[in-house]
Amino acid sequence: xxxxxxxxNPNTGKTSLFNTLTRSYEYVGNWSGxxxxxxxxxxxxxxxxxxxxxxxxxLNPLSRDEGVAANFLLTESPDAVxxxxxxxxxxxxxxxxxxxxxxxxxxxIGLNMIDVAKSRGIRIHTDKLSQIxxxxxxxxxxxxxxxxxxxxxxxxxxxxxxxxxxxxDYGPIVEQAVVACASYLDNLQLELPDTRWLSLQLFENNTAxxxxxxxxxxxxxxxxxxxxxEDAIVQSGAxxxxxxxxxxxxxxYIQQLCEQCVDRGxxxxxxxxxxxxxxxxxxxxxLPIFLLFMFLLFxxxxxxxxxxxxxxxxxxxxxxxxxxxxxxxxxxxxxPFTHALxxxxxxxxxxxxxxxxxxxxxxxxxxxxxEDSGYMARVTLVMDKIMEMVGLNGKxxxxxxxxxxxxxxxxxxxxxxxxxxxxxxxxxxxxxMSCSARLPVYSLFVGVFFVSHKAxxxxxxxxxxxxxxxxxxxxxxxxxxxxxxxxxxxEIPPYRLPQVRSLIRNTWEKGKGFIRKAGTFILGGxxxxxxxxxxxxxxxxxxxxxSFLAKIGGLFAPILAPIGFGTWQxxxxxxxxxxxxxxxxxxxxxxxxxxxxxxxxxxxxMAFTPLQAYSFMAxxxxxxxxxxxxxxxxxxxxxxxxxxxxxxxxxxLAYIVAxxxxxxxxxxxxx
Amino acid sequence: xxxxxxxxxHAQPGCIAxxxxxxxxxxxxxxRLLDLGITxxxxxxxxxxxxxxxxxxxxxxxxxxxxxxxxxxxxxxxxR
Ligand SMILES: Nc1nc2c(ncn2[C@@H]2O[C@H](COP(=O)(O)OP(=O)(O)OP(=O)(O)O)[C@@H](O)[C@H]2O)c(=O)[nH]1
Ligand SMILES: [Mg+2]
Numbered sequence: 001x002x003x004x005x006x007x008x009n010p011n012t013g014k015t016s017l018f019n020t021l022t023r024s025y026e027y028v029g030n031w032s033g034x035x036x037x038x039x040x041x042x043x044x045x046x047x048x049x050x051x052x053x054x055x056x057x058x059l060n061p062l063s064r065d066e067g068v069a070a071n072f073l074l075t076e077s078p079d080a081v082x083x084x085x086x087x088x089x090x091x092x093x094x095x096x097x098x099x100x101x102x103x104x105x106x107x108x109i110g111l112n113m114i115d116v117a118k119s120r121g122i123r124i125h126t127d128k129l130s131q132i133x134x135x136x137x138x139x140x141x142x143x144x145x146x147x148x149x150x151x152x153x154x155x156x157x158x159x160x161x162x163x164x165x166x167x168x169d170y171g172p173i174v175e176q177a178v179v180a181c182a183s184y185l186d187n188l189q190l191e192l193p194d195t196r197w198l199s200l201q202l203f204e205n206n207t208a209x210x211x212x213x214x215x216x217x218x219x220x221x222x223x224x225x226x227x228x229x230e231d232a233i234v235q236s237g238a239x240x241x242x243x244x245x246x247x248x249x250x251x252x253y254i255q256q257l258c259e260q261c262v263d264r265g266x267x268x269x270x271x272x273x274x275x276x277x278x279x280x281x282x283x284x285x286x287l288p289i290f291l292l293f294m295f296l297l298f299x300x301x302x303x304x305x306x307x308x309x310x311x312x313x314x315x316x317x318x319x320x321x322x323x324x325x326x327x328x329x330x331x332x333x334x335x336p337f338t339h340a341l342x343x344x345x346x347x348x349x350x351x352x353x354x355x356x357x358x359x360x361x362x363x364x365x366x367x368x369x370x371e372d373s374g375y376m377a378r379v380t381l382v383m384d385k386i387m388e389m390v391g392l393n394g395k396x397x398x399x400x401x402x403x404x405x406x407x408x409x410x411x412x413x414x415x416x417x418x419x420x421x422x423x424x425x426x427x428x429x430x431x432x433m434s435c436s437a438r439l440p441v442y443s444l445f446v447g448v449f450f451v452s453h454k455a456x457x458x459x460x461x462x463x464x465x466x467x468x469x470x471x472x473x474x475x476x477x478x479x480x481x482x483x484x485x486x487x488x489x490x491e492i493p494p495y496r497l498p499q500v501r502s503l504i505r506n507t508w509e510k511g512k513g514f515i516r517k518a519g520t521f522i523l524g525g526x527x528x529x530x531x532x533x534x535x536x537x538x539x540x541x542x543x544x545x546x547s548f549l550a551k552i553g554g555l556f557a558p559i560l561a562p563i564g565f566g567t568w569q570x571x572x573x574x575x576x577x578x579x580x581x582x583x584x585x586x587x588x589x590x591x592x593x594x595x596x597x598x599x600x601x602x603x604x605x606m607a608f609t610p611l612q613a614y615s616f617m618a619x620x621x622x623x624x625x626x627x628x629x630x631x632x633x634x635x636x637x638x639x640x641x642x643x644x645x646x647x648x649x650x651x652x653l654a655y656i657v658a659x660x661x662x663x664x665x666x667x668x669x670x671x
Numbered sequence: 672x673x674x675x676x677x678x679x680x681h682a683q684p685g686c687i688a689x690x691x692x693x694x695x696x697x698x699x700x701x702x703r704l705l706d707l708g709i710t711x712x713x714x715x716x717x718x719x720x721x722x723x724x725x726x727x728x729x730x731x732x733x734x735x736x737x738x739x740x741x742x743x744x745x746x747x748x749x750x751r
Contacts, residue, residue, distance in 0.1 A: 057706030057707075058706065062699070062702060062703070062706075088733065089732070089733065089734055091708060091732065092707065092708035092732070092734070095708070120733065247705070273735075277718075277719070277728070277735075281719060281721075281728060283719075283720070283721050283722045284722065286721070377737075380737075381721075381725075381726055381728065381737045382721075384725060384726045384737070384739065385721065385722075385723055385724070385725035385726070388739070394726065394737075418699060418703075419699075485697060485699075487697060487699050487700050487703075487739075487742075488726065488737070488738065488739050488742075489700055489703035489704060489707075489736065489737070489738050489742075490726075490736060490737045490738075491707060491734065491735075491736050492728065492735035492736055492737060493735075494735075
C-alpha cells in the first residue's frame with residue numbers, strides 16, 4: 001500500500017479530483033479554504049491511499065489550515081505527491097510546484113481547469129513542461145473527470161524514487177550554505193525529509209520546518225548559518241533578505257519556463273464574472289442584494305417549497321404510518337408499554353422532526369449554491385467594512401454563512417482566518433448563527449403564531465443572530481485583543497455555474513447528517529423523554545403532570561417565568577435541546593401528546609402567546625451551542641475554559657435577550 | 672521618481688498601475704499578496720471601490736482579489 005498526497009494552491013480543484021479518484025463526496029466549494037483538514041481515501045485501484053490536503057500557496061504556512069498541509073508533508077512522508085495546478089493561473093501555481101519538486105518525492109502534475117484556461121485563450125504545452133521539469137504533466141478537468149484515468153495510471157505506475165532530481169541553482173552564496181546546512185542535518189542521522197529541501201525551507205524562514213526541527217536539535221548553528229548567508233546576500237546586493245532572494249530566483253525561473261511553455265494568445269476577460277460582480281459587489285446595492293438573497297432563501301424554505309412538502313410528509317406520518325403501526329402492534333399483541341413507547345415516544349418524537357427534512361434539504365441546497373457558485377468570496381468583500389468595525393474581518397462571514405446550515409463545519413472553516421485571536425472570536429460567535437437544527441422549532445412556532453409572516457419572522461431571527469454576533473464581536477475583540485492587527489486579503493474566484501450533480505451531492509452530504517441524527521440523538525432523546533414522561537415517583541403510566549419529566553422541567557419554570565415561558569414543559573424541552581436542538585420539537589411532540597402536527601399546533605396555541613412564542617424562539621436560537629458544536633469548539637480552541645465560556649455567555653445572552661423581548665414587548669402592549 | 676507615484680487607494684477604477692513600493696505594508700498582508708504572485712513590479716488593475724472606505728477589488732494577471740483601503744494606501748504605484 002502506498003500513500004499519495006494531493007497538494008496545490010487553494011481552490012484549484014484538489015478535492016474535486018480526490019472525489020473522482022476515490023469515489024468520495026468530500027466538501028467542494030468555490031472559494032479558498034474549503035478543505036481545512038486532511039482527508040484520507042482509498043484510490044479506485046482499492047490498494048493505495050490518497051490524502052487530500054488544505055490548499056497552500058507555499059510550504060510556509062500562515063493560517064492553521066495551511067499548517068495542516070505543510071506539517072503533513074514535513075512529517076508523514078508520502079510515497080508520491082500529486083500536484084494540482086489551476087491552468088488559468090499557472091504562473092502563480094508553479095511557485096508551489098518548484099518547492100514540491102525540491103521536496104524530491106516522485107511528483108505528478110495535474111493541470112486542472114484546462115477548460116477555463118482554454119476559454120480564456122491560454123494554451124499550455126504540456127509535453128514541453130513535462131520535459132523540462134522531468135515529471136509527468138497531465139491536463140485534466142477534475143469536475144467532469146476528464147483525464148483523471150491518466151492520473152491514476154501515472155500515480156500507480158510511479159517509481160518509488162527519482163533518478164535525476166530537480167535542482168534549481170540559487171547562486172554560489174546560497175548553494176554553499178545549503179551544502180553546509182544539509183551536511184549538518186545529514187550528520188545528525190535523524191529520520192528527516194530531503195535535507196537540501198529542508199535547508200532551502202529553513203532559508204526561506206519556514207515556520208513549520210523551524211518548529212519541527214527545533215524539537216529535534218539545537219537551532220543555534222542553523223540560525224547562525226542563516227544570518228551569515230543573509231548578510232552575504234544583502235552585501236552582494238542580490239536581495240533585501242534571504243527569503244525574498246530565494247523567491248526571486250524561483251520567480252525568474254518560472255517566468256522563463258512560462259515563456260517556453262505557455263501561449264497566452266489574446267487573453268479574454270471573464271465577461272460574465274464582470275457583469276455579475278458589477279451588480280452583487282456594487283457599492284450601494286451589494287449589501288441589499290445579499291439581504292434579499294437571504295430573504296429569498298427563507299421564502300423558498302418556508303413558504304414556497306419546504307412547508308407544503310413538510311405538510312405532506314406530516315400527513316403521511318400521522319395518518320397512514322401511525323395507523324399502520326398501531327394496527328400492526330395490536331395485531332402482534334404488544335404490551336401497552338411497548339405500544340406507548342413506539343407510537344407516543346418514537347413516532348411522535350422522531351417523526352415530528354423528520355417532517356422537516358424537506359425544509360432542511362432546501363436550506364442546504366441554497367447554501368450549497370452559495371458555496372459552489374463563487375458568491376461566498378463576494379460576501380466577504382461586501383461585509384468586510386462592517387466586520388472591520390467590530391474588530392473581525394470579512395472572512396469571518398464564511399463560517400457565519402456555513403453556520404446557517406450547521407455550526408460544526410462552520411467552526412472548522414474558521415481555520416482559514418489568519419489571525420489567531422480573530423479566529424478565536426469567530427469560533428466563539430459562530431454558534432449564534434441559526435443552524436438548520438433550530439429550523440424545526442421556528443417552523444413549528446411560526447406555523448402557529450405568525451402564519452401570514454412566516455418568512456419575515458424567521459428572517460428576523462437569523463438577523464438577530466447576526467446582529468448579536470456583531471455586537472459581541474465588538475465587545476470580545478475590545479477585551480481580548482491587545483496588539484494583534486486585523487488583516488484582510490481575499491482571493492476572488494471566477495463564478496462557476498454549479499453542476500446539478502454536485503449540488504445534489506453536496507446537499508445530500510450535509511442533509512444526511514440530519515437524518516443520521518434523527519436515528520441517534522433524536523431517537524435516543526425521544527425514548528428517554530417519553531420514559532421520563534411515562535414514569536413518575538408513583539410508578540409507571542402516571543399522568544404527565546406528575547411524571548419525572550414534569551418534576552425536572554418544573555425546577556426551571558420559576559427562572560423562565562420572567563422571559564415568558566415559565567412552564568415545566570418549556571423547561572423540559574430546553575433541557576433536552578442541549579443534545580441537539582431538534583429534540584426540542586420532539587420533546588414538545590411527546591409532552592403535548594400530539595397525534596400530528598395539527599394537534600401539536602393547537603396545543604401550543606393554548607400554551608403560548610405570540611409574544612411568548614417569539615421570546616421562546618429567540619431563546620432557542622441563543623441559549624447554548626448543541627453538544628456536537630461544544631465538541632468542535634473544544635477541539636478547535638483546545639481549551640476547556642473557552643469551551644465553558646462559549647456555553648456560559650450564550651446562556652446569559654439568551655436570557656437577557658428573551659427578557660428584553662418579553663418584558664419590552666409587554667410594555668409596548670404586545671401579547 | 673517619487674513624483675509620479677501615487678497610493679494605490681487613489682487609483683481610479685479601470686486604471687492599470689504598476690507596483691512601485693510596498694515597504695510600508697504590514698508583513699502579513701505583504702505575504703498574502705506575494706502568495707497571489709503580487710509584489711513590486713506587478714501590474715494591477717483597479718476594478719472597483721466600495722463606499723465608506725470598504726475594501727477594493729483589484730485584478731492582477733487575471734486573478735481578482737480584495738484588500739482593504741488602508742492597506743492599499745500603503746502601496747505606491749505608478750499609473751500607466
Ligand atoms: N471549470 C472547472 N471548475 C472546476 C474544475 N475542477 C474543480 N472545479 C471547481 O473549482 C472549485 C474548487 O474546487 P475544490 O475541489 O473545492 O478545490 P480545492 O482545491 O479542494 O479547494 P480548497 O480546499 O479550498 O483548497 C469548485 O467550485 C469546483 O466545482 C475544472 O476542472 N474546471
Ligand atoms: Mg479542497
